Amino acid sequence: MPDFDLVIRHGTVATASDVFAADIGIAGGQVLALGRNIGPGAREIDATGKLVLPGGIDSHTHIEEPRPGPTANADSFASGTASATVGGTTTVIGFARQARGGSMAAGVAEHRARAEQSRIDYGFHMILTDPRPEILTEELPALVEQGYRSFKIFLTYSGARITDGEALRVMAAARRLGALVCIHAEHHELIEFYTEALVAAGYTRPVHHAWAKPMVVEAECVHRVCRMAEALDVPIQVFHVSGEESAEEIERAQRRGLKVWGETCTQYLVTTAEDLDRPGLEGAKFLCSPAPRAKADQAALWEMIRRGVIGNVTSDHAPTRFGGPNGKTAFGEDAPFTKLPNGVPGLAARMPILFSEGVAKGRIDLPTFVAITATNAAKLFGLHPKKGTIAVGADADLAIWDPERRVTITRSLIQDANDHTPYEGFEVTGWPETTLVRGTPVVENGRVVGAPGFGQFLPRGPYDLI
Amino acid sequence: MPDFDLVIRHGTVATASDVFAADIGIAGGQVLALGRNIGPGAREIDATGKLVLPGGIDSHTHIEEPRPGPTANADSFASGTASATVGGTTTVIGFARQARGGSMAAGVAEHRARAEQSRIDYGFHMILTDPRPEILTEELPALVEQGYRSFKIFLTYSGARITDGEALRVMAAARRLGALVCIHAEHHELIEFYTEALVAAGYTRPVHHAWAKPMVVEAECVHRVCRMAEALDVPIQVFHVSGEESAEEIERAQRRGLKVWGETCTQYLVTTAEDLDRPGLEGAKFLCSPAPRAKADQAALWEMIRRGVIGNVTSDHAPTRFGGPNGKTAFGEDAPFTKLPNGVPGLAARMPILFSEGVAKGRIDLPTFVAITATNAAKLFGLHPKKGTIAVGADADLAIWDPERRVTITRSLIQDANDHTPYEGFEVTGWPETTLVRGTPVVENGRVVGAPGFGQFLPRGPYDLI
Amino acid sequence: MPDFDLVIRHGTVATASDVFAADIGIAGGQVLALGRNIGPGAREIDATGKLVLPGGIDSHTHIEEPRPGPTANADSFASGTASATVGGTTTVIGFARQARGGSMAAGVAEHRARAEQSRIDYGFHMILTDPRPEILTEELPALVEQGYRSFKIFLTYSGARITDGEALRVMAAARRLGALVCIHAEHHELIEFYTEALVAAGYTRPVHHAWAKPMVVEAECVHRVCRMAEALDVPIQVFHVSGEESAEEIERAQRRGLKVWGETCTQYLVTTAEDLDRPGLEGAKFLCSPAPRAKADQAALWEMIRRGVIGNVTSDHAPTRFGGPNGKTAFGEDAPFTKLPNGVPGLAARMPILFSEGVAKGRIDLPTFVAITATNAAKLFGLHPKKGTIAVGADADLAIWDPERRVTITRSLIQDANDHTPYEGFEVTGWPETTLVRGTPVVENGRVVGAPGFGQFLPRGPYDLI
Amino acid sequence: MPDFDLVIRHGTVATASDVFAADIGIAGGQVLALGRNIGPGAREIDATGKLVLPGGIDSHTHIEEPRPGPTANADSFASGTASATVGGTTTVIGFARQARGGSMAAGVAEHRARAEQSRIDYGFHMILTDPRPEILTEELPALVEQGYRSFKIFLTYSGARITDGEALRVMAAARRLGALVCIHAEHHELIEFYTEALVAAGYTRPVHHAWAKPMVVEAECVHRVCRMAEALDVPIQVFHVSGEESAEEIERAQRRGLKVWGETCTQYLVTTAEDLDRPGLEGAKFLCSPAPRAKADQAALWEMIRRGVIGNVTSDHAPTRFGGPNGKTAFGEDAPFTKLPNGVPGLAARMPILFSEGVAKGRIDLPTFVAITATNAAKLFGLHPKKGTIAVGADADLAIWDPERRVTITRSLIQDANDHTPYEGFEVTGWPETTLVRGTPVVENGRVVGAPGFGQFLPRGPYDLI
Ligand SMILES: [Zn+2]
Ligand SMILES: [Zn+2]
Ligand SMILES: [Zn+2]
Ligand SMILES: [Zn+2]
Ligand SMILES: [Zn+2]
Ligand SMILES: [Zn+2]
Ligand SMILES: [Zn+2]
Ligand SMILES: [Zn+2]
Known part of the structure; x- marks a missing residue:
């Protein structure tokens, strides 16, 4: 029986403090484990060569x-x-x-x-x-x-x-x-x-x-x-x-x-x-x-x-x-x-x-x-540590980045309901290929797969920055 | 015939720049001369040991x-x-x-x-x-x-x-x-x-x-x-x-x-x-x-x-x-x-x-x-060089100070129409004994001698500070 | 067979960015997993109510x-x-x-x-x-x-x-x-x-x-x-x-x-x-x-x-x-x-x-x-991410703190070879009860148990702070 | 008998504080009087339209x-x-x-x-x-x-x-x-x-x-x-x-x-x-x-x-x-x-x-x-008020400027013993036409007339800037 709903393997994880190689084990929408060679997931994503960042x-x-x-x-x-x-x-x-x-x-x-x-x-x-x-x-x-x-x-x-x-x-x-x-x-x-x-x-x-x-x-x-x-x-x-x-x-x-x-x-x-x-x-x-x-x-x-x-x-x-x-x-x-x-x-x-x-x-x-x-927004607006970081117990809101990929921003890429972007033609290095909300993919290789209504209201607590 | 209406003799004159010994010759309400041993005045004031400052x-x-x-x-x-x-x-x-x-x-x-x-x-x-x-x-x-x-x-x-x-x-x-x-x-x-x-x-x-x-x-x-x-x-x-x-x-x-x-x-x-x-x-x-x-x-x-x-x-x-x-x-x-x-x-x-x-x-x-x-107020409010300094051509608005005199401020000394002063009992060193407006004494040895109505309206020019 | 040499359970882990509840799984002297209810360790430490901080x-x-x-x-x-x-x-x-x-x-x-x-x-x-x-x-x-x-x-x-x-x-x-x-x-x-x-x-x-x-x-x-x-x-x-x-x-x-x-x-x-x-x-x-x-x-x-x-x-x-x-x-x-x-x-x-x-x-x-x-010293002196944080792959250098414990600093507590401390009598709140170096306890409940010679020379890399 | 060795008439006098129209009466090398229509000088300079500044x-x-x-x-x-x-x-x-x-x-x-x-x-x-x-x-x-x-x-x-x-x-x-x-x-x-x-x-x-x-x-x-x-x-x-x-x-x-x-x-x-x-x-x-x-x-x-x-x-x-x-x-x-x-x-x-x-x-x-x-140099280096200003009792060190005159700086104009100036060709507005040291002309209409050896050593006092 798999230990996790999802495991993201072999990626480089970054927080506001650290950058380290780790697999991420996710269950119930939360990060349950960060580790090397962690137990299997019902689903696995290979993040070799990728950065795994907080959404x-x-x-x-x-x-x-x-x-x-x-x-x-x-x-x-x-x-x-x-x-x-x-x-x-x-x-x-x-x-x-x-x-x-x-x-x-x-x-x-x-x-x-x-x-x-x-x-x-x-x-x-x-x-x-x-x-x-x-x-x-x-x-x-x-x-x-x-x-x-x-x-x-x-x-x-x-x-x-x-x-x-x-x-x-x-x-x-x-x-x-x-x-x-x-x-x-x-x-x-x-x-x-x-x-x-x-x-x-x-x-x-x-x-x-x-x-x-x-x-x-x-x-x-x-x-x-x-x-x-x-x-x-x-x-x-x-x-x-x-x-x-x-x-x-x-x-x-x-x-x-x-x-x-x-x-x-x-x-x-x-x-x-x-x-x-x-x-x-x-x-x-x-x-x-x-x-x-x-x-x-x-x-x-x-x-x-x-x-x-x-x-x-x-x-x-x-x-x-x-x-x-x-x-x-x-x-x-x-x-x-x-x-x-x-x-x-x-x-x-x-x-x-x-x-x-x-x-x-x-x-x-x-x-x-x-x-x-x-991270800072999460702390300031009362969402931390549930949101804004990759840590045990946090929601598995993640973006898996290809740090080398070169992309030219265009309207079609943006996928909003507008008819223009002020950044049309802007060239960037690095792109988030896969995005997950509470462990569920919402973007896969650039394709929007998240469902309308999947999002939840977040009651927020007080700010916690000193 | 006297050269001046009034001569203030033997005082130490100060401006915003200099301090120097000089007699001041006044006529027509203006400083007409600053000098050593200048010609006689119809009236003379001995300012030996005193400072002569701009009013x-x-x-x-x-x-x-x-x-x-x-x-x-x-x-x-x-x-x-x-x-x-x-x-x-x-x-x-x-x-x-x-x-x-x-x-x-x-x-x-x-x-x-x-x-x-x-x-x-x-x-x-x-x-x-x-x-x-x-x-x-x-x-x-x-x-x-x-x-x-x-x-x-x-x-x-x-x-x-x-x-x-x-x-x-x-x-x-x-x-x-x-x-x-x-x-x-x-x-x-x-x-x-x-x-x-x-x-x-x-x-x-x-x-x-x-x-x-x-x-x-x-x-x-x-x-x-x-x-x-x-x-x-x-x-x-x-x-x-x-x-x-x-x-x-x-x-x-x-x-x-x-x-x-x-x-x-x-x-x-x-x-x-x-x-x-x-x-x-x-x-x-x-x-x-x-x-x-x-x-x-x-x-x-x-x-x-x-x-x-x-x-x-x-x-x-x-x-x-x-x-x-x-x-x-x-x-x-x-x-x-x-x-x-x-x-x-x-x-x-x-x-x-x-x-x-x-x-x-x-x-x-x-x-x-x-x-x-x-001086600075005169410059800022368009009164300079007529007012605010001791210079040839300036109005003879002067205050003759005893720089050593020690005075305790009291209501009676102040000579306004009020019944108190916030500075009651405040001790100061230095006091203006004689005050002149356009060459005419308005205070003599601490006694008010200026006449109501003697003052004139001052049409002011533009500020002239760079 | 245990998954880890050592598991520190139920503690509150802190990094330079985050604070979260997690068990820490250690093997080969390194942190291999951070998670909830992670697999057993050959040895376990209960850190309930404690902070687990980077050494x-x-x-x-x-x-x-x-x-x-x-x-x-x-x-x-x-x-x-x-x-x-x-x-x-x-x-x-x-x-x-x-x-x-x-x-x-x-x-x-x-x-x-x-x-x-x-x-x-x-x-x-x-x-x-x-x-x-x-x-x-x-x-x-x-x-x-x-x-x-x-x-x-x-x-x-x-x-x-x-x-x-x-x-x-x-x-x-x-x-x-x-x-x-x-x-x-x-x-x-x-x-x-x-x-x-x-x-x-x-x-x-x-x-x-x-x-x-x-x-x-x-x-x-x-x-x-x-x-x-x-x-x-x-x-x-x-x-x-x-x-x-x-x-x-x-x-x-x-x-x-x-x-x-x-x-x-x-x-x-x-x-x-x-x-x-x-x-x-x-x-x-x-x-x-x-x-x-x-x-x-x-x-x-x-x-x-x-x-x-x-x-x-x-x-x-x-x-x-x-x-x-x-x-x-x-x-x-x-x-x-x-x-x-x-x-x-x-x-x-x-x-x-x-x-x-x-x-x-x-x-x-x-x-x-x-x-x-x-963390900052680790980054500045080329020891990060091996030292200075709690992250997967980092050395398991940890200090388990009782954040509430009140201690008066005394010479005997300090356990160095000196005859005085300038902080004699200084009262503090919070004390590290257990310290581990590469997963091995060197202090247990305040008692020094680390062995002379256990420490290793650290060849350091370049500073990595921007 | 003239009152002064020299009178500079009808100029505009400037000090570090004031600018005013005045004649300057000089005797014994000092400014003895500043005034309007002051007594005659053995010699007179007409400074109409000119500035008279401290040397x-x-x-x-x-x-x-x-x-x-x-x-x-x-x-x-x-x-x-x-x-x-x-x-x-x-x-x-x-x-x-x-x-x-x-x-x-x-x-x-x-x-x-x-x-x-x-x-x-x-x-x-x-x-x-x-x-x-x-x-x-x-x-x-x-x-x-x-x-x-x-x-x-x-x-x-x-x-x-x-x-x-x-x-x-x-x-x-x-x-x-x-x-x-x-x-x-x-x-x-x-x-x-x-x-x-x-x-x-x-x-x-x-x-x-x-x-x-x-x-x-x-x-x-x-x-x-x-x-x-x-x-x-x-x-x-x-x-x-x-x-x-x-x-x-x-x-x-x-x-x-x-x-x-x-x-x-x-x-x-x-x-x-x-x-x-x-x-x-x-x-x-x-x-x-x-x-x-x-x-x-x-x-x-x-x-x-x-x-x-x-x-x-x-x-x-x-x-x-x-x-x-x-x-x-x-x-x-x-x-x-x-x-x-x-x-x-x-x-x-x-x-x-x-x-x-x-x-x-x-x-x-x-x-x-x-x-x-x-003025500031005079105060800082103990020469004030003898030097650095135009005031009664000060040395009559003066420069009479044509504020409108346009001059191109050249080597020949400079009259030093050098063969070049870094300011060759520099154009300026305003030029000191006549210069006096202790009331004696040393430059007249641009011609050097001062004698070698006329200058005196200045024993200096302490700085007097607060
Ligand atoms: Zn707005
Ligand atoms: Zn807005
Ligand atoms: Zn007011
Ligand atoms: Zn007000
Ligand atoms: Zn040292
Ligand atoms: Zn040192
Ligand atoms: Zn030099
Ligand atoms: Zn130098």
Whole structure:
């Protein structure tokens, strides 16, 4: 009788600390053994010459999240999570949004229902757009208890932004409840000021989106939220740190002893504001907020990853189609940037790009790659040690990589429901050929085999990073 | 026939650069000659053994400025400027306030009329409490043209605060018009959050005013306004920098190449939050905003003066009586700090305290004292070289100091219209015995002899610091 | 037939990344499996309620190393490594010293022979006291090839110091050969200057040792060696960073992109210069170089550990007896500090003190403890993944800790050959009850059972930290 | 009877603080009056439309200082000081060098005798090449008493360098005697290491001089001397700070509260290492130590001047002819850089280049120009207020500038005894047309009229900067 449901043999296993040769024995969806020549599995995978890494955790994804206006989110949970698995990601954290004037619990219920078709395990951040006292005191305690352990707030975007005063009350609630506050930090009035001036002067092409929200807009607000967190003694994560000056504010906060964590996203490491200036509306494919910055900012972000200032890298997957009635081009060739939907898709591309640009190019070592794609997010968002590592007792969420394989990223490879990727033509070294969720293959040799609905909701615990 | 109206003989003259023995020949209210054994004056003053310094410029004073509620400003321009001259100050810049919904020009007219009785020359900052577009585009150009060359904005205080969006429009107007923006920078919602929590918990004594607005509240906002100034490429002065962390934000801005100037006030150099904790309501005598900080902040501010990060020191003279129906104690012994009027008097004490704590104690040299009490303010606020130095052609605004004289500051010495001073009993070395405005004595051996109405309005030019 | 020679069951395993419940299956001295309910072992240890941690690596130890003058090293390899295992340490790196004018190869041969009686595995740094060209070009290549992968140089100490010019040639050789340079960095002439002045003035008690080598002496030299490493593009480790200013220099170097690693030692985290001022010669028990600093430096060092600036903590075990003809007191009660032998013993106390002060007091988490006591040293000194972690294929060097046990450190507990410990009476929470080297118990329930000679020489590879 | 020997009328006078219109009345070589319409002078100069500035103080000049080897110093005191006055400089501080094994007093006597033919006032730094105890205790007290108030030490250059230990003793002597230590700071062994490697590899052209002493060599040593000054609590000036990293070390020292002053030189503001790479031996015209750096360093130095980190700018005038038997080319076209004499001439070009690049281009204002060319050096080297400013009682050392005049610098204009200038063809705006020393014209409309021997020795007092 086989000892394990599955054994992955002869691979090189990596954690955020170590790299070692070991077979992995899996049963009941968990890693039950790491060893040499372990007993037989009902099924076996030969990973000779391959890396076996923790499946990725993408802690910042907008999947099947409704969008304002005529545009639509291109992905369902079924399509989005298929794409995630193609890139080696096995857990996503999405967003449940409160409607203005509405209930957070209702928002959670609605979004959670959408995730029924997820192919991989998932959790939610709760977007508080209207943190009325009764929401904070009556709804949130139960929701946190149910494992919705993080709040997302916006300090810009007309439909979602809350005031500094509201943000303070959200932070205070997070402190009481042991939840983590994640923040989209840009100075709203400054963006409005710039936008008004640019539009008045006729600067309305996609690239002017980057002019309307330059680094100073973000750096100001990153500092502000760090100070608010300092004032209330509450941990926060600053989302999508896009360049050097913002990262410096994070680092200064950390050096004051604050629990402030920084996240960046794939696009800030490989695209720049110049991409927004491609001919016609091509630039719109790179339009997101914060805006991509300069080459020097990419280097600075890698350095901040190396220094540990920025602890995880996500996709901020926010898919709008490019063409069609709900796409980025729906407003016409001359649409001003103020009408163009924000956000880029990136679930599948995240880990291959980070592996290639990071590990293959020698910027980071393999344990650091594991840390920034999986382990740190697991720790910060209350999923560790069940998720984010390869250890006895952890879920067998794994990605089996060919570290040498050279791949050109294309739309067809990505397997999401979109019609484009900003990374079209990007060449990478290293590719996750097989992906498993709780021991069950969801991608086999690049083919999606995971079933919609296989994914489970993840109630999350408190953050456990010191 | 005498060459000069007045000759000051045998004194030691100091400027922001030099210290030298010279007679000063004055005619027509101006310094016409500096020399050895210059020709006779119609009148002569023997300054043997004395320092002859530029009269002080106190660029941040609330004199005869109406206050909200039942409290009243203790000083008229006649009383306030008498007190100023006692302490060697010969120029004040006060404030003209726009009423919410009202006209800035009307505010200027009203406040300017009050200053008719000033004994010394004066200018005004314009407090913009409601910067509607028509104010910025229709009223301000003419007012700036008339020499009202600086705007004051508040980012806190319910009656005066404007939003960040409004502040940006004020900054943009200042840039167009060549005016300087001065800012009271504290994070309003954070103060509200703390205040609410403190009041709810019964922490309402004067010292809790300091708890409601700790350093983080100011440091956040100082950074924010520096970033706003950076975004719009406009110079600013940050008012009343109260301690180390705020000064660090100023310094960081300067190191990014910004024209951001820092001001501190006498009280932040010699009082601390502990003074607010004196028995009964005694602490209210030290209550101002920002709140006094810690001993270490005092040392840090001196260091920042030494490094040039903070360029001038003012009184922020804001006099409310202690007793009486309009005084700080009018709300009863148990009045919560939220009801207590903000602000401390300090026109007379400023220069003697700075001389004593700075020069006599060896923290700064005499040229630096001249710079931070007179020359730098003159340059920044468009009064140089007419004011702020001793040079040929400059107004003969002078203070003749006995550098050795030891004086204990008392209410009676101060000669303002108030009933207390926070510096009661403070001992200083060095005292300005004689003060002259445009060559005319306004204090002689400590006796006020300047006449109400002698002071003239100073139309100011643009700042001239590189 | 049992699957394993030994199984450690039901413990909580920790690595530098993860903490998880697992049994450990050991055979042939290696970890062959980590799992739940793994097959039987010929022998089993029940670790219920215990932590199973990687055995410590103490990469800076002076064991059985001859001392100049009448004093003697108290420990033999047999006694020193016994003490190491008592504290959970399973690998030591000692020093092989070149005699001035002599051969490095001869020094290595001599010291290696002494280590024959080691109870645990060991390696050597080579102390180059006379780096003549022929040493660098003829001897070192072969020695590095044999696994002596690191050079130690002193920039102070009359008998050992080399010049900056010599240090540069050592660094250049290290770069060619792929070896790491470890440096004792203090400004020699400054120590001489201070010492001469102190002795002339009669300040000769043990505490004046700290006066003769204050922080500035070390901070200068740390910066200097970082710049030399920068100039030659060669990685270095700075030994025994004793406080804030030196650590800041390390951090600045790291931020310039240099591969400069910082080490600190137990004593700098728990003793201060005041300990040197204990009555009589008691202070001599704390006398080492660099000298212990202030309380604030201890806090700064913990912060630098938290920030990753300082990556490993060693004992700098340098044992001289206190009494007897070869002890610290051999020169009489009035012996000037210049005659007192430097160095403190600390092999056993290192890990328990770090566990207690770090993990139990909440300054660091358990993975960080593993990193700074074992994993990072293994990576830096070419022992990873064979040593320094718990992973499949790694040597089964393990310490089984009772995390709750409260222990008062005493001489008898330490089990070295010395007559005192500077940590006498120090109370710790957490203690390693059982220690194994390559699967063989060397301490069982606090009793040393490892055999002299069981330890093996560790040929080391190049450093593998990015 | 005229009131004054000389009156300079209708000019615009500038000090380090102020700019104002005034006539200057001069008698007995001193400024006796500054005023409007002052009494007549025996002679009058019309300065309408001109600036009247303090004559420059060049506190770092090698004039008629013997050189090692076959090369010779191109200038005598007569020729060098003529050139100085052409550029508006009225005071020089040269060097008196102790011979190795010889007496400092003898060196002073010898160098002082050479200066008999100086056309302008002068002082000396004493170069201590052999600070034996008897020199420090027996010779220096008297020499300092005579007004030789500063010591110069070299930490590199084979013929002049002293050890760190010797430097410490010099610093200690300076502290006792109230003298200032000026330091040439480069890491000697590192230069040797690089040089040896470069020469071995055949990199021996003039540009490789810059490769042999890159910024790291200087930055290391600047930090080292700052730490030594910190350790001994003694003020120092770091000579010729050549770029950003060294200036940062100065700034860090200042921020630790140290009295460390930084000097830079004209050439570091306008030449770069690329100039050393000009064809043939042309590059040798720019060869000096430290070596010129990059464009970015020039910008950084201006910023450090603006921040006050670097307080004065000198020429480090060190003239070797280019051609002829004693010139830089005397060793042949293929001479390795190791044989080429160091140093560039620059007495005349200093102030015009600083005025043009600084004031005319808007990098600094006029008072700052005065400060960095005259006032700060006067204060630091004990010449203030006699020299370095325009004030009553000060020596009438003046330069009358046409601020608009455009001049192309050429050899003939410079009027020194050299055969080239590194600034040949450099275009400047602003030129000092008339120069006066103690009220006596030494340059009139560009023509040298000062007499050899007119200059006087300046006994100097202690530094008086706080
Ligand atoms: Zn966002
Ligand atoms: Zn997002
Ligand atoms: Zn204010
Ligand atoms: Zn005010
Ligand atoms: Zn050492
Ligand atoms: Zn050691
Ligand atoms: Zn030099
Ligand atoms: Zn020189």
